[in-house]
Each structure stands twice: as structure tokens, then as C-alpha cells.
Amino acid sequence: MKLAIKHLKDQLRIYRRKPLSLVLFLLLNLAMLLTIASLIFVIGYIFVNGVSHLTPELVFGKYSSDNPSMSFAIVTTVILVIVALLLAAPLSIFCAIYLTEYAKRGNKIVKVIRLATETLAGIPSIVYGLFGSIFFGTVLGWGYSILTGACTVAIMVLPVIIRSTEESILSVPDSYREGSYGLGASKLRTVFKIVLPSAMPGILSAVILSVGRIVGETAALIFTLGSVAKMPGSLLDSSRTLAVHMYISTRDGGMAGRNTAFATGVILVSIVLVINLLASYLAKKVSGGKTDGE
């Protein structure tokens, strides 16, 4: 305690001599405060105003013009996420395996693959939406449907999963691999029995983060999944995810729509909160595992 006070006194003396440094220090704190405040403000605003609209019939009830409920949107969101992940997760995990375990260093084609992944990461979601509507919707003839939407967002989350999977595979110590080879295991066996299980928390965290991205996506889905307000009967039906439902309700629904939007917002933000906490918990587990291994 005494030390802390002495430290504070020293710091104050420095600041008295160099007031500019004090100004800078205050600015740094102010910037971080603003960042955190805007986060709390956004989340707090949605929660404070939204929770009262979160009635059972609005969440679970059947959709009608009197009750713009979100039950069908919840179902659609879940189906869309599952289909998109079934497509994207294996593909991007295999891609990451190739990049980390098989490709030789400085390989030209690897550089091109990296460039392509980075490009995919930078493409705005509205451009994905246009592409999905042209290719999956029109060229392949799937129209506005869950399948069209799922394929579109699957491409969108590829770079997210590839990059994090690569990182967590790289963090698996080489001694694990050497041990496996030493026991006579083949490369394929080593990858699936040793490397992937050790990297699993990191991969899971990447997949979970991409769930967050899909759940929050709107621009890429409006023209691929469409915005029909009904429970989907098959993968070729159009429907709305929660985020699309929130947008359409805000745009067309007047006052009642606004209340729906608030309630949907509470659900969306809650999902994102849980997903982020879960993902960072898993990511922490990876770095913890790494130090264990060494």
C-alpha cells in the first residue's frame, strides 16, 4: 500500500513536470472508457427496452399479422446454421490440415490459397448476397431458399474457420507428432488421432464464432434465403433468420414491428454473448493445453 502511494506520488511529480504526458494518459483512459461505454450502451439499450416485449407468444407463438412472433425464425436460424456448418466446417478443417501438415514451406500454390482466403475474408456480405442469389439462386435454380442461404454463408465463414484451425493445429507441439510417428503410425493416422484431437478446442472455438457470424448475418441472406414469414417445410423453402426477421420487422412493421425487433434483438444479443464467452473459454483451453504439452 505504501509502495503504491509512493508510486502514485512519483507519477504525479512526473506529470507536474510534463503536463502533456498527463493529457495523453487521460486521453488513453478516455478512449478505452468510450469503447467500453459504447458496448455497454448498445447491449444495455437493447436489453432494457427489449426484455419487456419478450412475451411467450412473441417467442414461441404461431406467426400471424396480429402476433409477429419469431418462432419460425428461430427454427430457420437453427436449420441454416446446421446446414451451413455441415458444408463449411469439414471443408475448412481439411483445408487447414493441408496448409499446416502437408504443404511444403514456400510453396507457390499455398501462397495463392492464403491470398484467396484473405480475399474471401475481406469481401463484404452484400457482395456474397449478390453472388449467392445469382449462382445458387438463379444458375443452380434453387431460388430463395434455406439451401441457397446456407451455401452463401458457408463460403462466407470459410476464412474464419480456416485461419483459427490453422493456428490451433500449429500450436500442437511437434513432439506429439514425432511420438506418433515413432510408434509407427502413418501420417493420416497421426493427423486424425493426435493432431486434430489436441487442436479440437481451438477448432471448436472457431466453429462457434462462425455460428455467431451466421446468426448475425443479414445482408447476405435477404436475397438468398429471402424473407418469407413462415415455418420452412423443406430446405428449398424461403424463410427468415432472426436477424432478417428483425430487419423486416423494423422496416415494415410500424410500432408493433419495432417491439418485435426489440424482442428479437434481445435474443440475438444473448446468443452472441453466450457464443463469445464460450469461444474465448475454449480458446483459453488451447493455450493452456499448449503449456501443458511443453
Next chain:
Amino acid sequence: MRKKAILEKGSKLFFFLCALFSIGAVLFICYFIFANAIPAIRQVGLWEFLSGASWQPNNVPQEFGIFNMIVGSVYVTAGAIVIGVPIGLLGAIYLAKFCPKRIYPVLKQAVSLLAGIPSIIYGFFGMMVIVPFILENFEGNGNSVLAASIVLGIMILPTIISISETSLRAVPKSYEEGALALGATREESAFKVILPAAKSGVVTSIVLGIGRAIGETMAVVMVAGNSNILPSSIFKSVRTLTANIVLEMSYASGLHYDALIATGAVLFVFILLLNMALGLLTSKKRA
């Protein structure tokens, strides 16, 4: 034994093919966007398309000029940079050098949460809070360049903060120690020694922030007003390239539809140019 070798070879090939998928996806996206955009642009005329101020899909003859929207996109992106970069950069310096260890994980979590909040939430928040605030305190009806800039400024914060922080942390400790030994304060060392040394990472974060801001759609549509005019002040309504697509796509057909794809193509070219700039930047750093 032979069967095993085939399995090994085969799986390697399989992984390779999966890895090629992202290249294929980029090529497919480029092809289908431009194959639809180029005929439309040719029909309208490249110069008329880019420099025309009039967008009248319902007139006879139709007019498709996106000049106002290009300027609109540039305005709101510039606004987002003006708001987001100083706050984000200062925040990054705070996290990298001044943050007490005990609260660091909390702040880090908060920043990644800020990145995870969906754009529709930001848009809704902007519509309900920021737009009415501007309406009450300034001129105009609230839907404005300023509202869009504030929303986008908040949205690019996590990009700026996390990438800048990483590069600030990568600066060797000896730089800071040297500065402190010469009698600099912690703040002087952070701003005059560490920040310049981390310049390339900081610029990267800004370029990525620009990419995120210029491509953002839903949040902007909900707060920008979307009139096709050249805004004369930051309190005036503005329509961005992304907003143009999302507003009209649902009922467009024929040349109108293709002109909207072409709007997307222009946006796509912007993003590709940014990516190239980024590539040059990082390759320079490595050299």
C-alpha cells in the same frame, strides 16, 4: 501395405482439393459478379455509370448513375475513420501499455464482443438512439452522414484496436527501455517511440477498418436516410453503394437488376484494391 499407401496418397490429394476450394470460390464470385455487371455497364456506358448523378430505374429511358453513391460511401467511410481511428488507436495503446493486468482480460473480452455484435443490432441502435439525438440537437431529420459515421465508427473500433494492439506488442521491449532510460515518460515513449515502430500494423488495421466500413450494409441503411443526393453537410441524408443494392434488389428486374449487380461490382473493385494495397504493405514489412 499397398492399400495403405494409396489411402495416404489419396487423402493428401483430398486435402489438397479442399484447400483449392477457396481459390475456386474467389474465382467463381469474381466471374459471376462481373459477368452480370459488365454487360450492364457497357449498356449504360462506363463513364455515365460512374459519373452520372441520376439514378432513375423507373423513368423512360432509364438512367443509372452511381456518382452520388460512390461519394456517399466515401463520406461515411471517411467519417467512420475520423471517429473510429483516434479512439481505436488510443484504446490499443492503452491495452498494450497502460492497462492494469487484472482488468485486461475483461477489456479484451469486451472488444471481441464489440466485434461479434451483429450489424443489424448496431443499425437498430443507431436508428433508435443516434438518429433521434441528431434530430433533436442539430439540423435535418437525423438520418444523416453523421449518424452513419458514428455507427460505423463504433463498428470498426474492434478491428482497429485488436490489430493495432498486436503490432504495438510486437515492438521490442528494448525500444521502450531505451526511451525510458533517456528520461522519457511512459506516455512519451508510447507515442514517440513505440507507435512509430508499429506503424505498418497500425496502417493495416486502418485499411481493414476502411474495408469493413465501406462494405457495411444493414447498419448504414437503417440510419443514413438513403436519398440519392450529394450531401452538402454531415446532417444531410446520404445513400451508399451498399444501401443502393439492398434497397432496390427485391423488386429490380432486367437492366435495373444488372445495374445493381454492377453497383456491387464497383464496391467489389474497391475492396480488391484495398486488399492489394494491404498485400503490398505486408510484403514491404517482410522485406
